[in-house]
Amino acid sequence: MSHPARAAAFTANAARMHWHDQALWTVRTKRDRAAGSVGGEWEQLRALAAAIKAHTLARLPDYLEQFERNAVAHGAHVHWARDAAAHNRIVHDLLASRGVRRVVKSKSMLTEECGLNPHLEARGIQIVDTDLGERIVQLRHEPPSHIVLPAIHLKRDEIGDLFHEQLGSPAGLSDPKQLTEVARQHLRPLFFNAQAAITGVNFAVAETGGVVVCTNEGNADLGTSLAPLHIACMGIEKVIPRAGDLGVFLRLLARSATGQAITTYTSHFHGPKPGGELHIVIVDNGRSALRGRPAFSSALACIRCGACMNTCPVYRRSGGHSYGATIPGPIGSILEPARDPARHRTLPFACSMCGSCTDVCPVKIPLHHQLLAWRRELVTAGLVSWTKRAVLRMARVILSRPWLLRLVTFVPRRLGPALTRRLLARVMPSWAKQRDIPALAPASFRRLYRKRRRP
Amino acid sequence: MNRRDRNSILGALRAQTVDQSPLPDLPAVSETAPAAFQQALHAAGGQLASVTHPDDAVDALAHLCQVTGATRIASLVAGLPGAREGITIVDSAGDPHHLGDIDLAIVPGRFAVVENGAVWISGLDLRQQALCFACEHLVLVVPGDQLVPDMHAAYRRRRIDDAAFGVFISGPSKTADIEQALVLGAHGPRSLTVLLLGAPPPCTLAG
Numbered sequence: 001m002s003h004p005a006r007a008a009a010f011t012a013n014a015a016r017m018h019w020h021d022q023a024l025w026t027v028r029t030k031r032d033r034a035a036g037s038v039g040g041e042w043e044q045l046r047a048l049a050a051a052i053k054a055h056t057l058a059r060l061p062d063y064l065e066q067f068e069r070n071a072v073a074h075g076a077h078v079h080w081a082r083d084a085a086a087h088n089r090i091v092h093d094l095l096a097s098r099g100v101r102r103v104v105k106s107k108s109m110l111t112e113e114c115g116l117n118p119h120l121e122a123r124g125i126q127i128v129d130t131d132l133g134e135r136i137v138q139l140r141h142e143p144p145s146h147i148v149l150p151a152i153h154l155k156r157d158e159i160g161d162l163f164h165e166q167l168g169s170p171a172g173l174s175d176p177k178q179l180t181e182v183a184r185q186h187l188r189p190l191f192f193n194a195q196a197a198i199t200g201v202n203f204a205v206a207e208t209g210g211v212v213v214c215t216n217e218g219n220a221d222l223g224t225s226l227a228p229l230h231i232a233c234m235g236i237e238k239v240i241p242r243a244g245d246l247g248v249f250l251r252l253l254a255r256s257a258t259g260q261a262i263t264t265y266t267s268h269f270h271g272p273k274p275g276g277e278l279h280i281v282i283v284d285n286g287r288s289a290l291r292g293r294p295a296f297s298s299a300l301a302c303i304r305c306g307a308c309m310n311t312c313p314v315y316r317r318s319g320g321h322s323y324g325a326t327i328p329g330p331i332g333s334i335l336e337p338a339r340d341p342a343r344h345r346t347l348p349f350a351c352s353m354c355g356s357c358t359d360v361c362p363v364k365i366p367l368h369h370q371l372l373a374w375r376r377e378l379v380t381a382g383l384v385s386w387t388k389r390a391v392l393r394m395a396r397v398i399l400s401r402p403w404l405l406r407l408v409t410f411v412p413r414r415l416g417p418a419l420t421r422r423l424l425a426r427v428m429p430s431w432a433k434q435r436d437i438p439a440l441a442p443a444s445f446r447r448l449y450r451k452r453r454r455p
Numbered sequence: 456m457n458r459r460d461r462n463s464i465l466g467a468l469r470a471q472t473v474d475q476s477p478l479p480d481l482p483a484v485s486e487t488a489p490a491a492f493q494q495a496l497h498a499a500g501g502q503l504a505s506v507t508h509p510d511d512a513v514d515a516l517a518h519l520c521q522v523t524g525a526t527r528i529a530s531l532v533a534g535l536p537g538a539r540e541g542i543t544i545v546d547s548a549g550d551p552h553h554l555g556d557i558d559l560a561i562v563p564g565r566f567a568v569v570e571n572g573a574v575w576i577s578g579l580d581l582r583q584q585a586l587c588f589a590c591e592h593l594v595l596v597v598p599g600d601q602l603v604p605d606m607h608a609a610y611r612r613r614r615i616d617d618a619a620f621g622v623f624i625s626g627p628s629k630t631a632d633i634e635q636a637l638v639l640g641a642h643g644p645r646s647l648t649v650l651l652l653g654a655p656p657p658c659t660l661a662g
Contacts, residue, residue, distance in 0.1 A: 023635055041485060048479055055478045061468040074616065080461035090457065132641060133632035149632060156634045176636035184642055191642070192552055208616040218588045218628040218643025225584035226551055236464065243615045244481045247606040251570075258631065261495060261571035262606075265588075265643070266623040270616040273584060284460075288467040297473070 002346040007318035021316040023152060028310045030259025031360065038255070048248050050364035053301035056241055057291060063206040063239045064282065070209025074271030076278040084114035087283045091116060091198070091231055094279055095125055098229060100195040103127045106213070106220035107134055108200030109147050109304060110233050110283060113326045116198075127198075128190050130219035132183050139166050145320030147327055148257050148306035153319050187219075197223030201234035201280070202303070203249060207242045210270040211280060214253065214263040221265055225273070232269065233281045236288065237300040249303060252362035256305040286339050295373045299334045301363040308357035308367055314350050323347060330357035330367045337374055345383040348374035391428075406446070413440050484611070487569045487604040496572030499626030500639050501647040505599065512652055513537035516561070516594065519648060523592045525558035531580060532561050532596045551585035560590035560644075564624075566601040567649065568609050573625035574649055575609065578618035587624065593644040595624065599651040 011017045035042045056063055068078045081087035087110075095103065103120065105111065105127055117138075120127045129138045133150035137143065139162055144150030151159070160173040169182040199220045203212040211232045213220045224230045240249065254260040272278040291297045309315040309329025320328035325336040325344055333347035348371045357367040378384055379392065398404050412420040417437060425432045443451075493503045504515045516536040520528070528536055529547040536542065536559075545557055562581065564574035574595045576587060587593060603609050615621055628643030639645060 026635060041482075044482065048482060051476065051479045054476045058473045058475045061465045064465065064468075070616075074619070080457045080464055082460040082463050086457070086460055130642065131632070132630045136632070149635070151632050152635070154634075156636075159633055176633040177638050179633055180630060180638040180641060184640070187642060188555075192555055205615070208614070210616055216628070217630050217641035219641070221584070221622065222588045222642050225588055236468075241478060242481075244607070244610045246615075247481065247610045251606050261498065262568075262573055262623065262625050264499065264624065264626055264629055266573070266625075268615050268621045269619065270621075271619045273578075273619050282464075284464045284467075288464060288471075291468065291473065292471045294474075 001324060003318070003322050003324070003350040004346060006322040006324060007314075007350070010319045010322055011317060017317050017319075019155075020153060020319055021313075024310050024316040027149070027258060028307070028360070031256055031307055031310065032259075034255035034259040034261065037261075038251070045248055045252050046362055046364050049252055049303075049362055050298075050301065052240060052245050052248060053363050054298065056239060057237070057297060057300055060236065060239070060291065063241060064236060067204050067206040067209055067239050068282075070206070071211075071271075071280055072209070074209050076209070076269075076271050076280055079279060079281045081281055081283045081285070083285045084283075087111075087114045087233065087281055087285065088116055088119040090281055091233070092120060092123060092125070094229070094231060095120070095196055096123070098195070100229065101125055102190075102194050103196045103198060104130045104191055104194040104219075104223040104227070105198040106200065106215060106223060107131045107150075108198065108233050109327060110200055110235050111198065112144070114233075114283070114285065116233075128187070128194075130187055130191070130223060131215070131217060132180065132219075135183060135187065136162065143321070143326070145328070146306060146309060147304055147329075153321065191219075191222045191226055194223060194227045196229040196231060197227040198231045198233065199224060201232050201238050202253070203246060204234055204239045204280075205241075205243050205246065206239050208270060210243075210268050212246060213267045213269070214250070214265065215267075216258075216260075216264045218265050221267055224267075224269070228276045229279070230269070230272065230276065231279045231281065233283065235283050235285070237291075237302075253303055253305055256303075256307040256360065256362040290335070290338050293338070296334060296338060296370055298365050299331065299338075299367075299370060301365055302331050302335075303363060305362055307360040307362065311356040311360050313352060313354060313356070318350070323350070330371065331365070334365075334367065334370045334374060337378070341378065341381060341383055345378050348372075348378065349384075406444070409444065412437065413442070413444070482607055484603075484608040485570070485605045489569055489602050492567060492569040492572060492602060495570060496626065496649055499572045500629055500637075501572055501626040501649060503649050503651065505651045507653070509534060509653065512596070512650055515650060519592070519594065520559060523559060523646065525592055527557055528559045528561065529554070529557045529586055529590070530561040531582065531586070532563050535561050535596065547586050548582045551583045551589070554583060554585050554589045557586070557590040559592045559594065560586050561594045561596060562587055564595040564597040564649070566603055566609070566612060567597045567651075568604075568606060568623070568625075569602055570605040571625055572649075573609075573623040576622050576624060578620035581620070584620050587622065588628075588643045590644055592646045592648075593624070593627070594648045594650055596650045596652055599653050 136151040145153040156174040163169040201211045315329040336344040529545045627647040630641040
């Protein structure tokens, strides 16, 4: 299903669409306030972050090896997975070989990408997503709609109904404080009974061999401090060279994501806790291939802050589920087609080219430029609809023949705006639905020029 | 180790030619007034208690216990909370699964960061990591002369890998996952108090 088709379903409920739009825009404004409070340093930080990521990406294999060496020296085990299937197999083997049946997991888009939950559940392992938003969507059997705010598409009374049905809380609850309390009490025994904790990795420090996990709820820490086994899953692009680089990224991450100066918890793990085990799974799953494509490789700098989706007018008004992908929004529309161009071919077109995403990206990925580059790739590969191909062919024909261009632009001028609109509505109905023609000058430049040149 | 996948991934990366670029120097530390710490901590939902004299710390904690109704307390800071009627001191060593009913935990912080209200807790000072996260209310005791301006200063200050665990904690556990409404006390502590100990209200910044 295409983005436009899914988005049409979302926008059909105009009131809800506007509510979603406003909710995300509020997060964008919080980001602006936080960025503003850092003053002139903000742009310097962005430039630094981009430079650190570019340098790291160029020397990625060396930094990955350095990270592995130092992690192992601290007593962690490091595993490598070339794809999602390998990742799932490694995680399952670690759990099964230790007789683990109860797992808690904090937010990891990588595990979402690999489909870890269904893989483990099919093998009899209970896996509970402990981030509140993730738990909500897990109970609803749906994917998250935002990488930082998984349940942003839901209203409080819907969550109240969900908790009533599935957690036995009183009917009609809708106060966020009360609902959060319900979730707290529901998840607490699950933390205390978990035999393993799976987390993502925000940053992997090559210099020290440590992994850093950032949360607001403390769910990653509650899980990892109680369960004897900690499995940390990371993409190869998460590695950064020095501990000092954390200063740059941590100053950017939470401000870009939610407008906070820093997340409540920023945990640094160097080897296992006493009596425990730490296993780090390093995953490729298409990332090395993306690094080999100069037009798109800088997308690997992404620190998963979500700022691009908060600002994107298309995301705000179509919702994360319209993208049909693990990661939605502008960055998702670049990463996902790289993974599966045919399946995600409509995503780079779900873009107004406003460039707002590029403005807010903390690591300065030229997002809208890459979306445009994707369009070129998809057209070249023939992966666009026949109507789009027909229109592009027609445009090529008209624009390369001056006499035809003159004719085509003459017609609307003679018909006048009202008739032109009617004509377009007949000939290109979906284009005309939300677009209007520009004001038409009474005479073309060519005509005016000729007139003035005559003595 | 999964050598085959490891070699395949590293091999694929090494086979690519990517433009090299230099690793930039880290930025200079910013100038931030120490008084901004309180503002940053409040913005993160935390509370600040500044005491000059260690005895005042005992009083501040007594007040906090009263306000929160805390009776079961675990402390990793010598001399605190001080003996008092009505409270039980819980030993936090041993199996972390017994930490499930601690009302208030008192934990030492090494230093605090002015720009974001965060306190660095080193695993070297914790017997159980879980103590910081499983309690209902958390108190972080920080020497008043150990404030650094920003995260750049924080990472210059000490190696992060001197312990298996270390954490920056800024404010109480929180979430805004339900309609963007901020709620304090998600899964971790419902409140966080930073007790700045042994110095007048902060006016110097530690190097």
